[in-house]
Amino acid sequence: MISAIVRTAITGLRRDRASLALSFVLPIAFFSIFAVIFGSAHDTIPQVHLIVVDQDQSSASRNLVRGLQREGSLVILTHPESKDSSAPAQDYTAAGAEAAVKAGTVPVALIIPSGWGQHPIAFDGGGSAPEIQLLNDQSDAIAPQVVNGLLQKAAMTAMPASMAGEGEKYMKQYVGGLTAEQQKRWDANLEKLNAREQIRAQQPADASTNTSSGFGDGGIIPVQTRKVVGEHKNKNMISFYAAAIGVMFLLFTASGSAGSLLDEQESGTLDRVLSSRVTMTTLLAGKMTFNTLLAFAQLTVMFLWGWAVFHLEIRGHVSGFIVMGLCTAFAVAAFGIFLASMCHTRGQLGAVSTLLILIMSSVGGSMFPRFMMPEAMQKAGLFTINAWAIDGFQKVFWRDLPIPELWPQVSVLLGVGIVLFAVSRRIARRWEFS
């Protein structure tokens, strides 16, 4: 008796491809995504993009920059990418670096001030000597920690001569100087160290021979950390989660709502509607408009809740929210219509939408920030609606950028919406006539 029940259930499952996919494909897909993000594969560790502005141009500062360039975990940018290959780009200025952090181009920038090379090492806190400035975006909590740690490491390994020179100064200050013979031998060793630094400077950076190991916040190089984005935000990351979670649920709602097309097809209502003066294009446009408004209403409720309960700063961001909200709602509505037009039954739609939306949400940054992901996965995230929507909302709420700065996100979301709607309309021809 029990075996008959089991056999019936197995046969049912085998013929229900949607349930099969949910049972086996989704767990495997999720396992793979999490394994790639948090797994131990060395070649998938995310790199931190770092702007370095060397105002000092001393031997010590140049050695430090070279030391940082050797770190495989860092991508050092000293000047913006030049569109004109014939004209070399100007190096970043301190203001340019700060603007780049504010715009989200990089999460961290280092400014090595003039005069820093005279006293690069500080065993006593630095006193009045110029300090390296670390400008960071508070939305990425990991990058500044990584940079600070690697900075201290670079100081230890990339500029031994400077360290020795500074050590001598401290020795003279606290011990009272060397004898003539000791001074002669010290200078000879210092020359050797300088020569080694010169030789290393001429060798290409080999990332594979370097491994990063953070030293924590304290170190022998004094660093002044300054948050240039999010420094006045009273509630950290609320806007990120409102957008990230919001978009994921918008996708679910939109595909569920668009599934009414399948219900109507099954009940015969679709046939009746299409036999009236309503055309398929009009019908899809109507569904699309409704789904867009529904998604926008959902986002509005979510952000209002964030404002009421978590003190999300809505004032001053209303116009940006409306632009991003409508574009996001349009794209997810089209995605829902697209899925519904692809599927033949509600059950199929439920399975396919769950599978796709969860994968899109994990890769696109709705479940954890994309900066935590390996480079390749961050790029893969750009194929999702989630990533573009979240980036846009971050620009509005986190970086306080004006509406014209939203053009990449707005263009992509509207473009995706239009393309998906056009494809859906093409697929929906199967409902028009038989």
Place this chain on the structure above:
Amino acid sequence: MSTAVSAPSAVAALPVEVTGLVKRFGSLTALDGVSLRLEPGQCLGLLGPNGAGKSTLIRAIVGRVLPDTGQVRIFGAEASTGAARQALGWIPQELAIYPRLTCRENLVSFGKYQGLGGARLAEQVAWCLKWAALEDRAGDAAGKLSGGMKRRLNMAAGIIHKPRLVLMDEPTVGVDPQSRNRIFEMIEELGAEGMSVLYTTHYMEEAERLCDRIAIIDHGRIIAEGTSEELVRNAFGTRSEVTARFTGNQEEIAAWVKQRGGSMSEGTAQFTVTRPAEIAPLLDEAATRGIGIEDVSLRRPNLESVFLHLTGRELRD
């Protein structure tokens, strides 16, 4: 009717004119050269068993099925054109209504889909609610109505724009006898309003009660057409039908019935006779062969008999 069909021959055109319609779904030929005409103000019944091609023909007339060959014209306009859509109202077999909307909201929605608005829409909604006897349930969700009420709402939604031609695809499926009578009255009211009706059914009684003319369809072909009397006369002339139930060896009985030109169906033998006097010799011969007689009846053939006569199968097969 305020709408007008733009085709040049609109004034003289027939409500429905189907010519040589063929529709294949893969290897299945659903319609095999169907030709049909519906005269203005007439109710034409399309009678046939399940799978005969009735719904496909209706859907082709609505413009939802594209024929492989042949032509469908609605008041002279090609099917699925705007003019054709405007002129016809379709009542599908399925309950094609929105279950979460109230009766009134359903009618308003379908009215707007048909281009109605303002006072005309309100007027039509009121008329439909009255026609379907749903005035006191106008504010109730459609999903909570009884089966018969849902059917009536389904019908009302199909004629909200007061079309000149109404296509009904088995509107009484799954309806209790009382509700069925109410639906018959509704259809008769439409006839009185001057609407032309194409009515598909596999219930002979419905076709006989409602339809001026009947077309019998089987395997995608119209196999007979005319009034109920014409169909019976053409198939049986002046002959009557004798049905008898015999006891004994069923194989021997079947062989004898066949030899006497009759047919067996579900244990009942059927013969046709020109005069009642032919019955006595038939029963004598049965007795001579040792076949017992359980009961015998004589009746005029009906559409069921016509269908059986033409196809060798019961109408509900």
